[in-house]
Amino acid sequence: MPTPVSWWRYLLVTAILVLFAGAFYIAAFGLPSAQVDAQDFVDLQQGSNPHEGFRRAHAKGFCIAGDFVSSGALAQYSNAPMFAATTTPLLGRISIAGNNPLAPDLKAPVRSLALSIATSSTEVWRTAMNTPPVMAVRNPQDFYQQLQALGNGTIQQFFAEHPESAAFRAWAADYQQTSSFATEVYNSINAFYLINDVGTQQAVRWQAVPRAAADHEIPAEFAGSDDALQNEFAARLAADPVIFDLVFTLAEPGDDEADPTVLWPDARQQIVAGQLVIRDMTPQADGACNAINFDPMVLPTGMAATADKILRARSAAYAESYRRRAREQ
Numbered sequence: 001m002p003t004p005v006s007w008w009r010y011l012l013v014t015a016i017l018v019l020f021a022g023a024f025y026i027a028a029f030g031l032p033s034a035q036v037d038a039q040d041f042v043d044l045q046q047g048s049n050p051h052e053g054f055r056r057a058h059a060k061g062f063c064i065a066g067d068f069v070s071s072g073a074l075a076q077y078s079n080a081p082m083f084a085a086t087t088t089p090l091l092g093r094i095s096i097a098g099n100n101p102l103a104p105d106l107k108a109p110v111r112s113l114a115l116s117i118a119t120s121s122t123e124v125w126r127t128a129m130n131t132p133p134v135m136a137v138r139n140p141q142d143f144y145q146q147l148q149a150l151g152n153g154t155i156q157q158f159f160a161e162h163p164e165s166a167a168f169r170a171w172a173a174d175y176q177q178t179s180s181f182a183t184e185v186y187n188s189i190n191a192f193y194l195i196n197d198v199g200t201q202q203a204v205r206w207q208a209v210p211r212a213a214a215d216h217e218i219p220a221e222f223a224g225s226d227d228a229l230q231n232e233f234a235a236r237l238a239a240d241p242v243i244f245d246l247v248f249t250l251a252e253p254g255d256d257e258a259d260p261t262v263l264w265p266d267a268r269q270q271i272v273a274g275q276l277v278i279r280d281m282t283p284q285a286d287g288a289c290n291a292i293n294f295d296p297m298v299l300p301t302g303m304a305a306t307a308d309k310i311l312r313a314r315s316a317a318y319a320e321s322y323r324r325r326a327r328e329q
Contacts, residue, residue: 052328054101058112061095062230063287066241068117070274074248077202078194080302081119083273090117090276093289094181094233105229106218111177113186113208113244114294115276126298129186129208131175135260136168139309164261179218181233182242183210190296190311191257193304194248203257203306205264208244208276212236234281242278247271258307 051059072085082088092115096108111131118124137143142162149158159165178184186208193201222228222235236242250269251257284290297305297312305311 050324051099051101053325054099055325057099058095058097059099059101060103060105060108061093061112061289062233062284063282063289064090064092064094064278065280065282065288066090066092066276066278068115068246068274068276071272072274073271074194074273077196077200077204077250077271078302079197080125080194080300081123082117082125082300083302088117088119090115091288091292092116092278093284093287093292093294094281096229102226104226106177106223111181111184111186111229113181113184114289114292116289116292116294116298119300123300124298125300125303126292126294126296127188127206128294128296129188129206131177131184131186132168132189133171133185133187133207134167134263135189135310136165137162138164138259138261143310164259167261167263176216178214178216179232180212180215180236181229182236183212183214185209186244188296190260190308191251191306192299193257193306195302195304201304203251203255204248205251206246206248206273209247211243211245211275237278237281244276244278246273246276248273258309260308260310 055061066089068082068088068090070083070086070088072083074080074083075085077083092113095112095114096103096105097110097112098108112129114126114128116124116126136159137146146155146158146162149155159169188206191203191205194204195201218228218232222232225231233242248271249264250271251264252268255264255268256262282288299305
């Protein structure tokens with residue numbers, strides 16, 4: 001059984017993920033008992049005092065820029081141009097969960113890394129990765145019910161009735177945040193297909209795995225600031241580029257690529273597709289990432305979405321949040 005501290009930690013993480021995924025469901029399908037669209041849910045998400053001009057989820061963050069240095073190791077699985085043995089510029093964003101752009105960095109239960117890697121105006125890959133490796137439930141309707149359970153205090157009963165949440169609960173109970181955005185592991189969570197020149201599909205998930213060693217004690221010179229993690233990252237980047245290995249895990253027969261609640265076994269084949277080399281960071285108000293909608297359904301030739309119901313419900317909520325920001329800015 002988790003300790004009380006662990007229990008509250010995974011409740012906080014669950015709340016963020018459920019709000020995030022609940023938006024996707026309502027935006028795409030509406031509620032069972034009433035017609036609720038993306039506007040209604042984003043209204044709920046932003047609350048009575050919205051932070052105009054900011055994203056309604058993951059409002060606090062900063063822009064990054066650098067390169068994806070591909071190893072070419074995925075070329076046999078995908079004809080996406082960025083997976084050839086080449087170097088492609090990347091734009092991205094590092095953020096914390098929540099709708100408050102002034103929130104303390106160290107209080108957020110989830111950290112995120114979003115990327116846009118493009119070889120042309122039509123060949124674009126966008127990915128939004130998070131620290132949790134799995135979801136607690138596998139379909140949008142259950143996400144909505146989980147949100148209700150959090151609101152009415154029945155979350156323990158909900159988890160008892162949803163054994164598929166076991167992997168998520170185990171991760172949340174054991175997870176320890178590191179002292180830097182540069183030392184977290186970021187996960188695609190959902191699976192996608194790689195498609196090669198002859199049309200063969202390979203289901204995959206991926207992780208951004210840091211080259212730097214993890215430390216769980218933030219240096220004292222940063223710890224007292226609400227921008228502790230941003231300041232630490234800036235100091236780190238001033239010395240050297242921040243590098244992640246982009247590691248793809250290949251599914252095998254029997255792995256359900258449409259189920260985001262199940263961790264694939266450690267024995268699955270992994271391929272290092274290359275390195276994410278981050279060289280620059282910019283405040284989001286002035287950075288190129290501010291105009292990017294990091295919709296993970298934006299995929300290049302050589303990649304495709306799986307039938308994951310959570311994944312397929314996301315675009316409407318992203319679009320509504322983006323439209324509001326654009327009008328306000």
